[in-house]
Amino acid sequence: MTDNITATELVMGIDIGGSHITAAMADLATGQLANGQVIRRGVDRHADADTILTTWCGVISDLWAATGVTSSKIGFAMPGPFNYKQGISLITGFDKYEALYQLNIREALSQRLQLPAEDLLFRNDAEAFLEGEVYYGAAKGHAHAIGITLGTGLGSAIFQNGVCRDAELSVLPYKGERIEDFVSTRGLLRNYQQLSGEKVKDARVIAERVAGDVHAAEAFRLFGADLTWFLQQFIQQQHPDILVIGGNIAQAWPLFCSDLLQGLSACVTRMPAIVMAGLGEHAALLGGAHCFARH
Known part of the structure; x- marks a missing residue:
């Protein structure tokens, strides 16, 4: 398993939507969310990059505080187009997040959150949806x-x-x-x-x-x-x-x-x-x- 993660370690899962961010701490062994705590917050998809990333980081920090976690690995479910391996946004022409185009989101968040870059992973949102259902939901x-x-x-x-x-x-x-x-x-x-x-x-x-x-x-x-x-x-x-x-x-x-x-x-x-x-x-x-x- 990646980075020697333990079965009981909590990992933050984040879903980036066209106008919102949703986050929760997940126990990968059980598929349960820590304290049932989910934070969902609106995002101005037409804002500048600093405003968008500040909103995202605010949600992450608030969730850590709400669940008593000081730091964690974070897995993002992101809409495409996106370079998921490197963490670079390729979203343009979709009336959302234009300010993030060609920005290395992994490096930017790593610096803001003071996390190692390898603790931030990205994947397609539809792919994340199906994997969640396969391991913990209707397709288990x-x-x-x-x-x-x-x-x-x-x-x-x-x-x-x-x-x-x-x-x-x-x-x-x-x-x-x-x-x-x-x-x-x-x-x-x-x-x-x-x-x-x-x-x-x-x-x-x-x-x-x-x-x-x-x-x-x-x-x-x-x-x-x-x-x-x-x-x-x-x-x-x-x-x-x-x-x-x-x-x-x-x-x-x-x-x-x-x-x-x-x-x-x-x-x-x-x-x-x-x-x-x-x-x-x-x-x-x-x-x-x-x-x-x-x-």
């Missing part, structure tokens, strides 16, 4: 799993032979665009706007209208059809034992699952078990911390 015990996260973007990951990796399928060509442009919050919002002529702020609004709004119901049906196409490609490529679905839009699963499952059954010869994520946002936290438990 499965040797070959795939996972997706449905939210502001489309995340995809593969776990096989003890290794979890980013599948990088959000850029698959689809209808002249990328599949992520359809299977994401913006895809669902676009469906609804094209059907109703109304622009709404988030997917929750559409979900709340389904019962009495034919446009909302149709928006989810179209979303499910696009997701069916994507999952067909993913499942037939991998032939996994289990598929784990997470992310904010997954909370509306009953609104599009029937057509999706029917569509997949008609075109996939070997269907995996399909389950909802069991850990919520804790999956990425545990998967981030689990960087230090990988062989």
Whole structure:
């Protein structure tokens, strides 16, 4: 195991979202969070680098104080594009964290937190989500799993032979665009706007209208059809034992699952078990911390 970490040592897991940071101290032996303590704080994704890093470090310091820990290893679940091995942000053109572009985040945080650089590891957020679910959640015990996260973007990951990796399928060509442009919050919002002529702020609004709004119901049906196409490609490529679905839009699963499952059954010869994520946002936290438990 990396850096001779012990089974009972607490490791901080951090999930960096498009507009927030979430952190918790994880016991890798049990998958439990220390004191059940989770800190979530908003981040101005358009701020300068110093402001963003100061916010991140504030959360880290506050969590150490809240859990009685003076220092720890830290595993980050980070959105891409990102040089995970070196800790360098490559995020540009995504309306978030532009100020961090080409900055060595590992070195910057190492200096600010007075931690050895090797105590800071980074991995893809979808990969972290799936590893958390494989070791501690809905996919526990499965040797070959795939996972997706449905939210502001489309995340995809593969776990096989003890290794979890980013599948990088959000850029698959689809209808002249990328599949992520359809299977994401913006895809669902676009469906609804094209059907109703109304622009709404988030997917929750559409979900709340389904019962009495034919446009909302149709928006989810179209979303499910696009997701069916994507999952067909993913499942037939991998032939996994289990598929784990997470992310904010997954909370509306009953609104599009029937057509999706029917569509997949008609075109996939070997269907995996399909389950909802069991850990919520804790999956990425545990998967981030689990960087230090990988062989």
